[in-house]
Amino acid sequence: MIAKEELGYDILLEARKEDVDYYFELLKRKGWFDFVDDFVLPEWREEGVRIDKELNYSRTIQVDSIKCENTLNILGQLKGFEKWN
Numbered sequence: 001m002i003a004k005e006e007l008g009y010d011i012l013l014e015a016r017k018e019d020v021d022y023y024f025e026l027l028k029r030k031g032w033f034d035f036v037d038d039f040v041l042p043e044w045r046e047e048g049v050r051i052d053k054e055l056n057y058s059r060t061i062q063v064d065s066i067k068c069e070n071t072l073n074i075l076g077q078l079k080g081f082e083k084w085n
Contacts, residue, residue: 003078004035009049012040049081 003009013036015023020039027033040046050060051074061077063070 002075004037007078007082009078009082010037011035012038012046012048014040014042014046014050017041049078 004011013023013027023039024033027036048059050057051063051066052060053062053064054060055062059081061074061081063074066074
């Protein structure tokens with residue numbers, strides 16, 4: 001929410017084609033889809049800042065999961081990337 005509303009990021013959720021419906025339903029049920037702009041497929045290789053478990057791309061914030069304990073750290077890193085854009 002903060003990345004979208006305060007930092008101005010477009011929020012894209014990368015998912016395999018067969019998983020998009022699952023994530024769409026999950027996000028809608030939790031009320032989080034309002035903060036996601038679109039889904040992208042991995043093969044599209046969209047450029048931008050990523051939050052991921054692996055460092056497969058430059059400009060990646062590597063975390064095992066997104067949870068309360070690491071949210072401030074992730075936001076701090078997103079703000080750092082914002083300065084380079």
